[in-house]
Amino acid sequence: MGAWKEFKQFASRGDFISMAVAFVIGLQVSAIVTALVGSVITPLIGTVFHTNFSNVGNVTVLGSTFTFGLLIQAILTFLIVLVVLFFALVRPMEQLRARRTPPPSAAPPEPTRSCPSCYSTIHARATRCAFCTSTVAPTVV
Numbered sequence: 078m079g080a081w082k083e084f085k086q087f088a089s090r091g092d093f094i095s096m097a098v099a100f101v102i103g104l105q106v107s108a109i110v111t112a113l114v115g116s117v118i119t120p121l122i123g124t125v126f127h128t129n130f131s132n133v134g135n136v137t138v139l140g141s142t143f144t145f146g147l148l149i150q151a152i153l154t155f156l157i158v159l160v161v162l163f164f165a166l167v168r169p170m171e172q173l174r175a176r177r178t179p180p181p182s183a184a185p186p187e188p189t190r191s192c193p194s195c196y197s198t199i200h201a202r203a204t205r206c207a208f209c210t211s212t213v214a215p216t217v218v
Contacts, residue, residue, distance in 0.1 A: 106165075107158050114154045190216060 087093060136143045188201035195209040204215050 103162070106161060107154075110158045110161060111154050114150060114157060118153060118157075119150050 135146065189198050190201045191197070192199050192206040192209065192211065192213060194211040194213075195206060197206060197208040199206055199208075199213070201216050203213060205212055
């Protein structure tokens with residue numbers, strides 16, 4: 078089979094298309110959350126500390142500026158994207174999968190019989206009653 082036919086077969090598989098759609102949606106969710114953190118959440122945190130949050134922790138060494146505030150902003154963005162993806166995609170898919178799979182079947186009950194002396198319920202293969210301790214003949218199950 079030629080390389081072009083193999084590529085077309087790979088690209089037309091359903092899981093590849095689903096993965097591509099999920100990737101694009103994930104990028105868009107990330108862009109929305111990045112904008113939310115950069116334009117809403119970071120300024121709110123800045124008002125608490127009375128400073129521009131993106132400039133917090135800036136360190137200049139030999140003319141190079143290290144912006145730790147932007148690192149903190151990126152970490153916040155990552156955590157929010159993680160929470161959004163978990164509650165919007167992962168958790169609903171797991172609940173859907175749990176509803177679609179049948180519950181495991183229960184084990185069949187152990188065979189029982191009645192004790193001839195005290196009429197208690199005992200295991201079918203028991204040779205002595207657990208309640209009255211009388212000897213009983215075992216049955217083959």
